[in-house]
Amino acid sequence: MLKLNLAALDREEVEIHEQVAADDPMWEGSDVRLVEPLQVDLTARSVGDDGVLLRGRIQATVERECRRCLTAVRQPVDDTVDLFFAPIGEDEDELGGEVYPLPARGQELDVTEAVREQLLLRAPQYVVCEEECRGLCPRCGTNLNETACDCVSEVAPSPWDALKQVKFD
């Protein structure tokens, strides 16, 4: 698990080298699919009075559907991250930036949620398999990258076509 012993941090830097399985419960509720484990490499150190900074790298391969043809598209995520944890109190606004709450007097710091958020931030939101992707035929659903369908030779479909098919009783 992505947890840190805070007591150990008082004396030295602590490294986290973990893999999070693609089917780990931490991904539930997100629309990101991992095709291999997430690699997390972080070094934690104390900052200031009671802040904790984890700096390092996250690497994963995520899979999303092409927005036009729904083919699964794999995209690498490989980036550096800075996760800053601090006690969040009345001066919350002054901290600015991305600050995660540090539990008061906890023995362990669970960084799972922060890592999850950072990966989701870096996962591409809009994916196309290729710029020229022709998508699916709006009428018959044929993948137009693979084959043509008869609909194509007809009048180009307009957004109104779908409305014409709506029947009001």
Ligand SMILES: [Zn+2]
């Ligand atoms: Zn596509």
Ligand SMILES: [Zn+2]
């Ligand atoms: Zn068609």
